[in-house]
Amino acid sequence: MAERLASGGGIWAKMNEGFRCHPQARVLDAGGAVTFRPGGGGLLVERPAAQALAGAFGGPFRIGGAGPLQAGPGEFETLTSGSSGTPRHIRRSFASWAASFAVNAGLFGVGPGLRVAVLGRLVHSLALYGAVEGVALGTEVHLLDDLRPDRQRAALAARAVQLLYATPAQLRLMVEAGGPVLPLARVLVGGSKLDPALRAALAEMAPAAVVQEFYGAAEASFITLAGPDCPEASVGRPYPGVEIAIEAGEIWVKSPYLFAGYAGADVGGADVGATTWRDGWLSVGERGWMQDGYLYLQGRAGRMVTVADQNVFPEEIETFLLGLPGVRRAAVLPRPDGLRGMHLVAIIAGEAEATLVLSAARAAFGPLKAPKALHRLADWPMLASGKTDLAALERAMGWR
Numbered sequence: 001m002a003e004r005l006a007s008g009g010g011i012w013a014k015m016n017e018g019f020r021c022h023p024q025a026r027v028l029d030a031g032g033a034v035t036f037r038p039g040g041g042g043l044l045v046e047r048p049a050a051q052a053l054a055g056a057f058g059g060p061f062r063i064g065g066a067g068p069l070q071a072g073p074g075e076f077e078t079l080t081s082g083s084s085g086t087p088r089h090i091r092r093s094f095a096s097w098a099a100s101f102a103v104n105a106g107l108f109g110v111g112p113g114l115r116v117a118v119l120g121r122l123v124h125s126l127a128l129y130g131a132v133e134g135v136a137l138g139t140e141v142h143l144l145d146d147l148r149p150d151r152q153r154a155a156l157a158a159r160a161v162q163l164l165y166a167t168p169a170q171l172r173l174m175v176e177a178g179g180p181v182l183p184l185a186r187v188l189v190g191g192s193k194l195d196p197a198l199r200a201a202l203a204e205m206a207p208a209a210v211v212q213e214f215y216g217a218a219e220a221s222f223i224t225l226a227g228p229d230c231p232e233a234s235v236g237r238p239y240p241g242v243e244i245a246i247e248a249g250e251i252w253v254k255s256p257y258l259f260a261g262y263a264g265a266d267v268g269g270a271d272v273g274a275t276t277w278r279d280g281w282l283s284v285g286e287r288g289w290m291q292d293g294y295l296y297l298q299g300r301a302g303r304m305v306t307v308a309d310q311n312v313f314p315e316e317i318e319t320f321l322l323g324l325p326g327v328r329r330a331a332v333l334p335r336p337d338g339l340r341g342m343h344l345v346a347i348i349a350g351e352a353e354a355t356l357v358l359s360a361a362r363a364a365f366g367p368l369k370a371p372k373a374l375h376r377l378a379d380w381p382m383l384a385s386g387k388t389d390l391a392a393l394e395r396a397m398g399w400r
Helices: 049-055 094-108 125-136 149-158 168-177 196-205 314-322 354-369 390-396
Strands: 003-005 012-014 026-029 042-044 061-063 075-079 089-093 115-118 140-143 163-166 186-189 210-217 221-226 243-247 250-254 276-278 281-291 294-300 305-307 310-312 329-337 341-349 373-376
Touching: 026 049, 042 049, 049 061, 049 125, 049 140, 075 125, 089 094, 094 125, 094 221, 115 125, 125 140, 125 163, 149 168, 163 168, 168 186, 168 196, 196 210, 243 281, 294 314, 305 329, 305 341, 310 314, 310 354, 314 329, 314 341, 314 354, 329 390, 341 354, 354 373
Parallel strands: 026 140, 042 061, 061 075, 115 140, 115 163, 163 186, 186 210, 341 373
Antiparallel strands: 003 012, 075 089, 210 221, 243 250, 250 281, 276 281, 281 294, 305 310, 329 341
């Protein structure tokens, strides 16, 4: 029977049984400690979160999402973020996550006695990963998705949480909410890159925390890991066990952490350019380059826009806008243009002066790549992952 070690404490993830709960693990939700009885599997309802998490420690499972469970023995399903459409079903082996549990136990000291928290809903793979890893390695896991950002921040302080898994959007909401200084020792950030303004605000909110960003995807899990010593513009060096290759600007990854394929109606998902497999290597549709051992991103090929024969990646402009004073949220979307083919439009939340934002963007990117217009939106659409819901944003603007 194939087995893979999931932690130095002797907890194993058996290929036919799924994740194993460490005997010292404790789980707390917004109300406090809960009785945690592992087992179940199957299609799990995401709330109560502790009950959903318990169900993940059985056989094949999926939390949330529509349609039947397609995962077979030794597998489970997660969901993509769905930032540009309906979330897709990801089928992966238990071993593909258990392998990184062992790595993180060594890198970050994840194990019994450590207090770990996740802010997002368990339908999002980052939150699910952090919670499952914590239970498998015997930590005290705090599930805080039911709380408002101000109460999440208060809970992190009151419970003296040491390790936090979060997205930049979730951290931004806590910063904006205000509250106590947090005693965090480490923050692991995934989902998108921290902009300089948010990084500075995070340093004030959690001054003792080591902030480490990782670049990855639901299909690939960890790809790179960045720490305080990394160049600011990079997303870090390859995560242990990961090989990275760049071919014609496209990022290819090989590692023990890759998914097995799409599930259900998404089996043919690679046909629409989400991922491509070749000889054991996976591309998730991102473009970038390596320099001095560090990976730098341009953006997703699926979001690339051609403006007057120039290739433009909206993510690059969004990151720049988020670094401007008075910009709390930002998205850059293409619009048809009879002369250029396409032009870009910025949508922001915040009190920044429109003319100043547009002028700053033109100075940074030039008149062709910079947004031609700016719109404000107070009610910002967000996904369970904490990312901007681009499809909902287009609907709010009346563009679809």
